[in-house]
Amino acid sequence: ATEWNVSVWGKRRAFTEHIEKIAELVSEKTGGEFTMNVSYGGLSKNRENLDGISIGAFEMAQFCAGYHPDKNRVVTVLELPFLGVENLEQEVAVSKAVYAHPAAADEMAQWNAKLLMTSPMPQYNLVGTGDPRTTLEEFEGMRVRATGGLGKAFEAVGAVPTSVTSSEAYQAMESGVVDTVAFAQHAHLSFGTINQADWWTANLNPGTVNCPVVVNIDAYESLSDAEREALDSSVDEALDHYLANYGELLKRWDAVLEEKGVEKVMISPEVLTEFRATAAAPARDAWIADMEAQGLPGQELYDLVVSTLEEAKASGS
Amino acid sequence: MEPIEIGLWVSGGMLVMVVLGMRVAFAAGLAGFIGLCWLRWNGFDYDPARLWKAIEISVKIAGLTPHSKVSAQVLSLIPVFIMIGYLAYYAKLTTALFEACKRWVAWVPGGLAVSTVFATAGFAAVSGASVATAAVFARIAIPEMLKVGYNKKFAAGVVAAGGTLASLIPPSAILVIYAIIVEQDVGKLLLAGFVPGAFSAVVYGGLIIGIAMVWKNVGPPVTGFSWKQRFESLPPALPILAVVVIIIFFVYNPFGDAWGTPTEGGAVGAFIVFLMALYRGMRWGQLKEALLETAKLTVMIFTIIWGVLIYVRFLGFAELPDAFASWITSLEMSPLVILICILLAYAVLGMFMDAIGMLLLTLPVVYPAVMALNGGELVSAADSAFGMSGPMCAIWFGILVVKMAEFCLITPPIGLNCFVVAGVRDDLTVQDVFKGVAPFFFADAVTIALLVAFPGIVLWLPSLAG
Amino acid sequence: MAGSAAVLEDSSLLSKLDRMLLPIERFCALLSGLAIFALMFLAAYSVSSRKFFGAPMMGYVDYIEAAMPIIAIMGVSYVQRDGTHIRMDMLVSALKGRVLWFFELVSVLLILLLIVALTWGAWEHFDRSFDCARPLCSRDSSIDVGIPIWPSKLVVPVAFAVLALRLLLQAWGYGRALVLGLENPAAVPLNLTIEEQAMAEARALEENG
Ligand code: NA
Ligand code: NA
Numbered sequence: 001a002t003e004w005n006v007s008v009w010g011k012r013r014a015f016t017e018h019i020e021k022i023a024e025l026v027s028e029k030t031g032g033e034f035t036m037n038v039s040y041g042g043l044s045k046n047r048e049n050l051d052g053i054s055i056g057a058f059e060m061a062q063f064c065a066g067y068h069p070d071k072n073r074v075v076t077v078l079e080l081p082f083l084g085v086e087n088l089e090q091e092v093a094v095s096k097a098v099y100a101h102p103a104a105a106d107e108m109a110q111w112n113a114k115l116l117m118t119s120p121m122p123q124y125n126l127v128g129t130g131d132p133r134t135t136l137e138e139f140e141g142m143r144v145r146a147t148g149g150l151g152k153a154f155e156a157v158g159a160v161p162t163s164v165t166s167s168e169a170y171q172a173m174e175s176g177v178v179d180t181v182a183f184a185q186h187a188h189l190s191f192g193t194i195n196q197a198d199w200w201t202a203n204l205n206p207g208t209v210n211c212p213v214v215v216n217i218d219a220y221e222s223l224s225d226a227e228r229e230a231l232d233s234s235v236d237e238a239l240d241h242y243l244a245n246y247g248e249l250l251k252r253w254d255a256v257l258e259e260k261g262v263e264k265v266m267i268s269p270e271v272l273t274e275f276r277a278t279a280a281a282p283a284r285d286a287w288i289a290d291m292e293a294q295g296l297p298g299q300e301l302y303d304l305v306v307s308t309l310e311e312a313k314a315s316g317s
Numbered sequence: 318m319e320p321i322e323i324g325l326w327v328s329g330g331m332l333v334m335v336v337l338g339m340r341v342a343f344a345a346g347l348a349g350f351i352g353l354c355w356l357r358w359n360g361f362d363y364d365p366a367r368l369w370k371a372i373e374i375s376v377k378i379a380g381l382t383p384h385s386k387v388s389a390q391v392l393s394l395i396p397v398f399i400m401i402g403y404l405a406y407y408a409k410l411t412t413a414l415f416e417a418c419k420r421w422v423a424w425v426p427g428g429l430a431v432s433t434v435f436a437t438a439g440f441a442a443v444s445g446a447s448v449a450t451a452a453v454f455a456r457i458a459i460p461e462m463l464k465v466g467y468n469k470k471f472a473a474g475v476v477a478a479g480g481t482l483a484s485l486i487p488p489s490a491i492l493v494i495y496a497i498i499v500e501q502d503v504g505k506l507l508l509a510g511f512v513p514g515a516f517s518a519v520v521y522g523g524l525i526i527g528i529a530m531v532w533k534n535v536g537p538p539v540t541g542f543s544w545k546q547r548f549e550s551l552p553p554a555l556p557i558l559a560v561v562v563i564i565i566f567f568v569y570n571p572f573g574d575a576w577g578t579p580t581e582g583g584a585v586g587a588f589i590v591f592l593m594a595l596y597r598g599m600r601w602g603q604l605k606e607a608l609l610e611t612a613k614l615t616v617m618i619f620t621i622i623w624g625v626l627i628y629v630r631f632l633g634f635a636e637l638p639d640a641f642a643s644w645i646t647s648l649e650m651s652p653l654v655i656l657i658c659i660l661l662a663y664a665v666l667g668m669f670m671d672a673i674g675m676l677l678l679t680l681p682v683v684y685p686a687v688m689a690l691n692g693g694e695l696v697s698a699a700d701s702a703f704g705m706s707g708p709m710c711a712i713w714f715g716i717l718v719v720k721m722a723e724f725c726l727i728t729p730p731i732g733l734n735c736f737v738v739a740g741v742r743d744d745l746t747v748q749d750v751f752k753g754v755a756p757f758f759f760a761d762a763v764t765i766a767l768l769v770a771f772p773g774i775v776l777w778l779p780s781l782a783g
Numbered sequence: 784m785a786g787s788a789a790v791l792e793d794s795s796l797l798s799k800l801d802r803m804l805l806p807i808e809r810f811c812a813l814l815s816g817l818a819i820f821a822l823m824f825l826a827a828y829s830v831s832s833r834k835f836f837g838a839p840m841m842g843y844v845d846y847i848e849a850a851m852p853i854i855a856i857m858g859v860s861y862v863q864r865d866g867t868h869i870r871m872d873m874l875v876s877a878l879k880g881r882v883l884w885f886f887e888l889v890s891v892l893l894i895l896l897l898i899v900a901l902t903w904g905a906w907e908h909f910d911r912s913f914d915c916a917r918p919l920c921s922r923d924s925s926i927d928v929g930i931p932i933w934p935s936k937l938v939v940p941v942a943f944a945v946l947a948l949r950l951l952l953q954a955w956g957y958g959r960a961l962v963l964g965l966e967n968p969a970a971v972p973l974n975l976t977i978e979e980q981a982m983a984e985a986r987a988l989e990e991n992g
Contacts, residue, residue, distance in 0.1 A: 005634070011694075041500075042633030047926075048385045051911060055377040070917070070924035070931070129574075143839045147926055160839045163926040168391070171502055175567070175575040176833075294917065338875035339890045340868040347897040380904010384939045387855040388848045396819040396854050397826070577830045580847075584826030591823070608816030609809070612858045616815060617867050619855035671869045 002227055004036045004219065005058035007043040010166065014186035014249050015119055016040075018242035019062065019213060022117075025234035026227070034227040036060065050214070054111040059219040062119060064211040066148020071111070073291060074104040077301045078210035080287055081153030082280035083309065085208065088243050089317035090309060091120040095210060097308040103297055113214040117235045120242065121184045122250070123205040124150055127197035128180035129173065132265040136274055145169050146182040149287075150207050153279035154182075169193050184208070185253050186246065194256065199263040203272070206279070318359055324635035327352035331628065331678075341674040342624035349627035350379045356634050382630055383623040390580070391496075391503055392622075396615040397583035398488040401560065403607040404587060405440070407594035411453050413553035414439045419461070420542040420550045427529030427536035429465060430475045431522045433458040437479030438518040439557050441486040451480025451726075451734040455741040468535050471528075473745050474753025477734040478521060481723040481761075484672070485514030487564055488583060490618065491673060491719055497622070498677060499684045501711045504568035504579050505779040509712045511565070512778050513720060517764050524760045556593045560586035569782040618673060625677040632681055641682050642689035652690045652702035656714075657769070659683060660721055667725025668732075676718060687714050709776050716775045717768060724761045727754045790865055793969040797959065801952055801970035805864065807945060812858030818850050842928035849930065852938040860946040863894075863953075866972030881964055887971070888957040895950040898943055905939040912936050 006023065008016050016038070023036035044052040049061040050071055065075045078098055085091050095118035098104055108115055126133075126144065133139060140158035144151075151161030164172040170192040172178045181193045188194040215231075223231065257264055267275075284302065291298025331348035335341055353375035361367040405411065418432035418439070425431055437454055454476045462472040484491045487507040496503040529536040567582025569575055576582065599607075632638055648655060666675050688694055691710040692701040703710055726734040735750040768774055792798050825847065829840040862868055875886055912923035913933040921931035953971050960968035967973060 039633060043630070045385050048381060051381055051908065052378070054911060055381075055907075056374050057378045067926055068923050068932075069929060070921045071912075141837050141839070143833070151927060155841075160841055161927055162839065163844055164390070167500075171504060172578075175504070175577050177578055334890075334893070335871055336874060337890070338870055338872055338886060339893060340863075340870045342868055343894040343897055346901070347893055350897055350900055376900045376904040377907050378904070380901050380906070381908040383856060383901065383905060384852055384908055384936050388851045388935065390844050390847050392851060392855070393822055393826070393847050397823060400819055400823065576834065581826045581830040584823045585830060587823045588827045605813070605816075608820055609812055611819055612812045612816035612854075613862055613867055615819065615854060616812070616856070616858040616862050617869065620859055620862065620868060623855070669873055670871055674869050674871075 001032075002034045002223065004034075004060055005043055006036050006038045007049050007052055007058045007061040008038060009041045009046040009049075009062075011040055011190070013190045014242075014246050015121075015184075015190075015211075016062070017245045018117065018119065018238040019060075021241040022231070022234050022238040025237055026230045029230035029234065030227055034223070034230060050111050050113065053113045053214055053216050056112070056216055056218065058216070060116070060213065060215045062211055062213045064147070064209050066151070066209050069148065072107060073294065073296060074098070074101070074107045074301065075115075075210055075212060076148060077287065077291075077298075077305055079149035079207060080280075080302075080305075081149050081207040081283050082205075082276045083207060083305060085123070085309065086313070087317070088120040088122060088246060090312045091122075091208065092118060092239055092243070093312040093317065094305050094308050095120065095212075097304055098301060099212065101301060101304060103301065107296075108214060109217065111214075112217050114217050114220055116213045116215050116231075117239055119211040119213060120239070120246075121208045121211065122246070124182040124184055124208050125201045125204050125206075126180045126182050127188055127193050127200045127262070129196060129198050130179065132199040132201075132263060133180070134265060134267055135271055136278070142180060143178040144180045144182060145172060145178045148209055149283060150182055150209065152283050153206050153275075156279040156282060157275060166191050170196060173197075182206070186249055189249075189256065194260055194262060197260070197262050199265045200257060202264045202266055204267050204275075206275070320356055320359070320635040321637055321640045323352060323355050323359060324632060324637035324640075327355065327631065327635075328637070328682075335674075335678070341671070341678065342620040344624075345621070345628040345678060346379070346624035349624075349629070349631040350375060352628070352631035352635065353378055356631065378630060379627050382627045386623050386626045387619055389497075391493075392619075394488075394493050394503060394580045394583055395490050395618060396611065397580060397587055398490050398493065399614050399618075400607070400611045401488065401583065401587045401590055403611050404590045404594050404599075405557075406453075407597065407599040407603055407607060408556060408590050409597050410554065410557055410590070410593070411436075411440055412457055413550070414557055415454070415457050415461075417547075417550040417554040419539070420547045423539035423542070425526055425529075426538055427525040428538045429458070429462045429467065430472065430525045430529070430536050433462070433475050434479045434482075434518055434521045434525065437476070438482045438486060438514065439554070439561075441483035441514065450483045451477055451737045452741055454479060455738045459738075459742060462536070465539055466534070466537060468753075469745065470749045470753035471535055472753070473735075473738050473742065473750045474755070474757060475521075475525065477727050477732070477738045477750055477754045478757035478761075479518075480734045480737075481726050482514055482518055484719050484723050485510040485517065485716070487511055487514075487561075487568075488579075488586075489719070491676070491722065492715065493579075494618065494622065494673060495676060495680070495715045495719065498625075498680050499711055499715070501708060501715070504575075505708075505782060506712055506715055507564070507579060508569050508782055509716050509775050509779045510719070513716055513764075513768055513775055516767075516774060517720075517761070520760050520764050521757060524756055528756060556589050559589055563589075569778070571781070575782075621674060621677050625681070629681045638682050638685045642686040645686040646689045653769075655690060656687065656703070659687065660717060660765070660769075663718055663721045664725065664728070667722055668728055668730060671733075672719075672722035672725065675722065680718075684711075684714070703772065705772060705776060709772075709780065712779055713768075713772050713775050717765070720761075720765055720768060724758075724765065727758055727761070789973050790971065791967055791969045791973065795969060797952065797955055798969040801864075801956075804860075804945075804948060804952065808858075808861040808864055808949065811942065811945060812861035815854050815856075815858040818853040818857075822847065822850060822854065842925075842930070845925040845927050845930055849925065849932070849935040852935050852942075856939055856942045859942050860949045863946060863949050864972070880966070881961055884957050884961040884965075884968070888954060888961055891950055891953045891957060895947065895954060898947050898950060902940050902943040902947060905936070905943055909933055909936040909940060 026034045043058050047067045049063040052058050053061050065072050065079055069076050099115040136157050142159040143162050144154050144159050146154055146161045147163050162178050169181050173196045288298035327348050334344035354372050357371035415436040418436040423429050423432050459472050492506045492510050496506045563586050564582040567576045691703050694707040696707050698706045726732050729751050739745050739747040739750045829843045833839045914922040919931045923932045956971040
């Protein structure tokens with residue numbers, strides 16, 4: 001029998017449903033021969049999950065690219081602001097394409113890790129206290145909890161990204177350490193930031209974070225053929241389950257806003273265009289130049305994201 | 318072998334090392350490291366060829382823990398609080414505070430003793446450490462009490478008991494450590510300590526007045542301070558008030574948004590005390606000593622933190638806390654009775670162990686069990702065993718165990734505060750101090766019983782903060 | 784119980800080495816103290832620039848996290864030197880002579896075993912974040928301002944290496960006391976009774992206050 005330890009953090013939520021599902025599926029398919037033991041914070045701190053995989057402390061783990069960009073330069077392409085991803089299906093498609101790129105696989109192999117699947121996240125919109133901020137001038141000096149490329153985007157319009165951990169976000173908002181928090185909807189619910197909020201941006205859609213699930217290469221290779229087959233074949237099913245589950249949550253979202261008395265703010269198209277112009281192109285160019293200077297195919301990766309996204313949109317997802 | 322069995326053997330081994338006098342931090346770290354090796358090799362079916370691999374993995378897991386665990390923004394609160402305490406000596410805040418309390422309240426029966434309790438409570442507001450408080454006031458307050466004819470043992474008991482207030486009244490290093498181990502909101506825990514700490518001080522004060530009224534010769538009142546003298550005594554003690562107000566407002570501002578994080582509040586408070594110390598003549602040599610002492614106490618505390626967290630990492634792999642929690646919840650006893658048993662176990666343990674070491678070693682296993690007893694981390698007040706939500710239960714239990722640890726500072730056989738007071742005063746034996754402190758011992762027992770019976774005393778302020 | 788204790792000095796080589804290591808340890812502890820002092824200014828600056836000037840400080844959390852290992856670990860050997868790390872001394876305080884030195888020796892050797900393992904593990908942790916083929920040698924960066932994390936990770940094996948040296952000296956000291964049956968050996972923290980400790984603590988306050 002094979003038992004894998006899986007290191008995630010926080011508590012069970014929409015963000016971890018694909019992992020719970022894949023554990024269930026592999027156990028089913030192997031008749032209980034291959035089981036996974038999902039631990040919420042018991043095995044590692046979230047920012048050390050990749051180290052844990054590298055060491056062989058556990059066999060599977062989740063992490064987010066923006067926590068430590070230098071550990072995972074390649075996948076940070078998926079965190080660039082304003083890529084234009086519209087829904088979770090498209091997010092899955094672009095992630096899959098990047099994960100399959102040799103540069104991504106190579107970089108992860110340095111950590112003895114293999115990219116298994118993404119944890120698709122919707123666009124990170126802001127919740128905030130006080131008056132809604134609807135112009136770029138109002139973003140000036142705004143303290144925003146946003147990591148990675150998103151943080152960079154807000155920085156480009158004069159805001160100050162401040163990365164309190166997700167579990168501290170509520171207190172940070174309450175104490176005024178941050179004015180706004182950029183999260184996906186499930187996280188606004190699960191970390192309670194929605195309870196502090198006066199408003200939520202419905203259409204800012206600045207981008208999202210990319211949080212891969214990885215497995216330890218040695219552990220993966222030492223699986224029996226049947227076990228490996230069970231794992232590989234469960235990825236799509238687990239992601240489908242995740243998407244269905246998240247879809248339910250999004251359906252409830254408007255009702256939640258109403259119940260908590262949170263104003264739904266629409267940003268005008270002019271402001272969005274201005275934001276995009278200020279934040280998107282410079283961030284992208286800087287990222288590509290930085291990657292190319294380090295010998296990574298930055299341009300190629302970015303083009304891959306763009307072309308995959310076009311295909312996904314064309315095929316109707 | 319089952320991982321849980323390994324967990325039990327290793328935990329037993331750790332206790333043996335602790336009892337045999339190994340430094341607590343390293344005993345916990347070594348137990349965790351050996352446990353990780355054992356667990357991993359057990360997973361390899363004790364294949365000799367893979368022993369080295371098991372050791373290598375465990376070395377790397379254990380080796381990343383110190384850096385990983387101490388690099389957290391919330392932990393920065395601990396050194397800042399400790400530094401406030403050391404700078405307060407140079408700012409001469411203790412004498413100023415005692416003088417102010419004396420001029421304002423010494424006219425009641427047992428007045429100097431009441432002043433001492435209030436001054437220790439006030440000093441508690443700038444100091445995280447109980448033992449230091451007792452040592453300081455043994456020098457300042459006992460001679461004054463003896464001068465006006467106080468009973469010597471009683472005077473010593475007052476100081477030893479007053480010294481225990483420092484860990485509840487914010488800032489408190491031990492509450493911060495509790496919050497970090499159990500991953501709860503530091504700010505709310507600090508707030509929660511305020512009312513029980515003040516409550517304890519009031520209970521002590523009431524007790525003293527009662528004793529002084531019954532036995533007239535124990536502690537005569539001291540009168541004759543003019544209002545002018547009273548108001549003159551306030552400015553030198555003012556930084557203490559400023560620190561208290563600032564820390565409270567940074568955590569919970571009743572008039573609006575809190576001002577910031579507890580660390581920031583502590584830093585601003587430390588800065589004020591630092592300026593005061595400069596004004597009172599502190600120079601580089603003394604500052605250097607203060608920094609070294611701050612560093613020493615800080616490092617001592619952090620070493621236990623990371624040492625214990627290596628052990629906790631091992632427990633996570635061994636799944637022992639889950640097993641203990643399900644055992645506790647399966648017991649056929651009322652949750653309240655189990656909770657009281659746990660508190661009594663702490664009372665016994667506290668007689669022999671340092672409070673911080675005791676909490677850090679036991680909480681990783683005991684805390685999840687208490688939470689499970691209440692109905693889990695996410696339980697609502699309505700569905701819970703103790704009538705409070707998961708986070709509120711975490712706060713309540715934290716205050717109870719810290720009060721328990723404080724209680725142990727004045728209980729025989731090795732109530733540390735009593736030893737410190739006796740150590741400072743050549744004319745007092747430890748037995749004298751234990752005799753003098755006995756009434757407070759009963760007052761504390763009553764306080765703890767009240768905190769258990771009426772959790773609202775603890776939970777009122779943090780529940781206001783949302 | 785905190786057991787800060789006296790360390791005797793004599794003319795032996797061991798004592799000489801002890802006195803050579805001490806300034807290094809003191810320096811490390813002072814670094815830790817200065818980092819705490821700097822932390823006070825940083826936090827006070829951050830909150831005032833935010834509250835009064837509406838200009839929050841960029842990367843505040845990153846800098847604090849980078850400084851924490853210096854604050855928390857750098858002085859670990861200084862604290863071991865005079866026996867300040869807490870322990871339960873019920874048993875050892877009742878022991879005397881060779882039996883006592885035996886227990887102390889075993890205890891120090893066990894700690895040494897742990898610290899050697901941790902020095903190795905902490906070095907590996909540093910090494911995983913360090914790659915000089917990259918800009919700033921960084922293979923792990925902070926979350927907001929992207930500063931390299933390896934310098935902060937390097938603090939840990941350095942502090943532990945100093946501690947390992949200290950433990951070697953203490954093992955030598957206790958071993959020597961055990962073999963020679965010494966009463967008051969040099970270069971190791973001598974146990975004080977709880978009264979003596981309290982007295983020492985009060986004296987320290989007297990001097991400082
Ligand atoms: Na205090
Ligand atoms: Na005691």
